Amino acid sequence: MSAIKIPFNRPPYLGTELGHISTAIHSHKICGDGAFTKKCSDWLEASTGCGKALLTTSGTSALEMAAILADIKEGDEVIMPSFTFVSTANAFVIRGSRIVFIDIRPDTMNIDERQIEAAITEHTKAIVPVHYAGVSCEMDTIMNLAETYRLQVIEDAAQAITSRYKGRPLGTLGNFGCLSFHETKNVSMGEGGAIFLRDSKNFERAEIIREKGTDRSKFFRGEIDKYTWADIGSSYLPSELNAAYLLGQLESIDLIIKDRMKSWNIYMQELAPLAQKGRIEVPHIPDECEHNAHIFYIKVKDIHERTALISSLKEKGISAVFHYIPLHSSPAGCRYGRFCGDDIYTTKESERLVRLPLYYNMGDAVYEVSDAVRNFFS
């Protein structure tokens, strides 16, 4: 087996991160909620217009905070696609709720908004749209349903930094938006994330939940003279070292997205002939969506062709991957959830999907991968 020449992902590094980390170290403030955390939150709020943005230790912890803030309890039902990462479901399962999975649309791999209404019961508390590959779900339909049935909407916008729906930043449309800055995402802090809060009624409680259930944030701002245990909560506050890394990335985000977009468009152009011949399918971006080049995937005939393609690329030193194993077919998914309606696309489409390498500054590697894919089909 040949060594990996082109990795699937390489975390972005712009060069400014180290200086920021050094500043944090020399300021003798490396735990959470210092100057760098504040600068990142300010940046996120200014660039999206969300009511409040709080950095978290991961996208997972942002989802967990959202589940607490949405008051998800034992016996509640939460609607989401089965084609997603485990954290989307886990955050709600640990609050005691049941997960109701519904099918995806084959064109965007997002939740099929037309099937949500049939899944709503008297126990339904929330809808969790996942913006796969940074391409928005059909949010007008979802927000209308949420209003009609008085449900909360928690956007899993883990992959969606800078993406928009009808001009509006993802993560700001629902009651809560959860972002991830894991090293595999477009901008990173190693491990980390953020929660966007739309409504001011949640601001204070969110700060408490994030600070181990204490009102320490208010104490540090001098608004109260001692702090106390005020609510449930956990340690959802990232360190200043991670925030310092993230700030370097946010300052250069235009550069990162522009470069990823360039590679994404090259894939699109290089693989168009295969798509025209019907050998593969390439991503579809609906008119109302602005995406962020988070993922470039292709869909092949079936799981057998996919396995053959991945090993053919591997022989050439190229690492391509698939995901997700649909949650409803996993052991925990069976225990904590049920599929509502028919699984027409979730299993079939997920088995056909391959993600090609895509990372900041991949240069001509994008042509090499495209050639290798074309060779496989010739």
Ligand SMILES: *Cc1c(COP(=O)(O)O)cnc(C)c1O
């Ligand atoms: C990455 C990701 C998460 C989890 O984010 P972490 O920061 O790794 O905890 C959740 N949902 C989706 C859709 C993701 O892609």
